[in-house]
Amino acid sequence: MNEFLENLAREAGERLLDYFKRIDQLAIDHKSERDLVTEADRALESFLVERILARYPDHSINGEESGRHAGSEMCWVIDPIDGTASFVHGQPYFSISIAVQEHGRTVSGCVYAPVMDELFLASRGSGATRNGQPIAVSGRGRLIDSMMATGFACIRSDLKRNNLPYFSALLPRLRDVRRYGSAALDLCYVACGRLEGFWELNLHDYDVAAGILILEEAGGLFTDFDGGSENIYAENLGTNRAIHKEVVQLFREVEIARGVS
Numbered sequence: 143m144n145e146f147l148e149n150l151a152r153e154a155g156e157r158l159l160d161y162f163k164r165i166d167q168l169a170i171d172h173k174s175e176r177d178l179v180t181e182a183d184r185a186l187e188s189f190l191v192e193r194i195l196a197r198y199p200d201h202s203i204n205g206e207e208s209g210r211h212a213g214s215e216m217c218w219v220i221d222p223i224d225g226t227a228s229f230v231h232g233q234p235y236f237s238i239s240i241a242v243q244e245h246g247r248t249v250s251g252c253v254y255a256p257v258m259d260e261l262f263l264a265s266r267g268s269g270a271t272r273n274g275q276p277i278a279v280s281g282r283g284r285l286i287d288s289m290m291a292t293g294f295a296c297i298r299s300d301l302k303r304n305n306l307p308y309f310s311a312l313l314p315r316l317r318d319v320r321r322y323g324s325a326a327l328d329l330c331y332v333a334c335g336r337l338e339g340f341w342e343l344n345l346h347d348y349d350v351a352a353g354i355l356i357l358e359e360a361g362g363l364f365t366d367f368d369g370g371s372e373n374i375y376a377e378n379l380g381t382n383r384a385i386h387k388e389v390v391q392l393f394r395e396v397e398i399a400r401g402v403s
């Protein structure tokens with residue numbers, strides 16, 4: 143299955159690059175005032191669904207653009223372009239994210255960034271790779287030596303609870319923050335040691351399912367802001383493990399200051 147997954151992601155990536163090269167001519171719609179969808183998102187998702195069902199006709203699909211088709215214990219969770227806003231603005235930080243779940247548990251995950259030609263792949267219990275080479279999280283254990291990425295999906299969704307208090311609390315403690323725009327890719331950057339952590343609020347399973355497995359298989363940890371697993375889509379925290387406790391503690395202080403607990 144991993145070979146199929148890798149070939150599928152690479153072929154989808156080639157198609158996506160063709161769209162990226164003529165981004166100025168693409169039809170762009172708005173899901174909401176801030177949320178974009180392009181003809182490339184739709185075409186790529188149709189391509190992925192077609193290929194997956196041709197090979198695995200009994201499997202289900204959960205896709206960002208086409209919704210959830212339940213029915214099988216095996217489900218492919220796909221995001222044809224994670225980082226659509228970057229893509230539309232001609233920036234290279236976008237990815238294709240594909241996870242395979244069995245009874246809701248991710249067993250394989252692939253994130254491919256076609257502009258950089260970097261393919262991250264993991265299957266449960268077998269480690270994670272970048273372009274075929276094993277990867278591992280960094281060993282940095284102090285926040286002041288750490289770089290984290292984040293994003294603001296919460297603001298695009300107009301959520302009352304947004305990321306700004308967490309951002310304000312963390313930024314002064316860290317070496318710096320990056321904001322690439324693809325949660326799937328951010329998790330892979332933690333997995334390969336370029337970042338020590340990533341946090342965001344309000345992501346979906348198709349944004350993070352593959353990235354979580356890749357991170358965990360590289361030695362990292364993914365939880366909600368309490369350090370638990372109950373709210374991992376509402377609150378998303380992935381780290382190299384070494385800084386996890388300190389970030390959870392800091393987020394607890396933010397919650398207290400907000401008067402939540």
Ligand code: 2AM
Nearest residue numbers: 224225226293294295298299323325349
């Ligand atoms: P997308 O590009 O597929 O929309 C970056 O902050 C992350 O948030 C990306 O993974 C992006 O996925 C996701 N995202 C962007 N806008 C969002 C919204 N309104 N609701 C939920 N997730 C969003």
Ligand code: CA
Nearest residue numbers: 221224225349
């Ligand atoms: Ca996404």
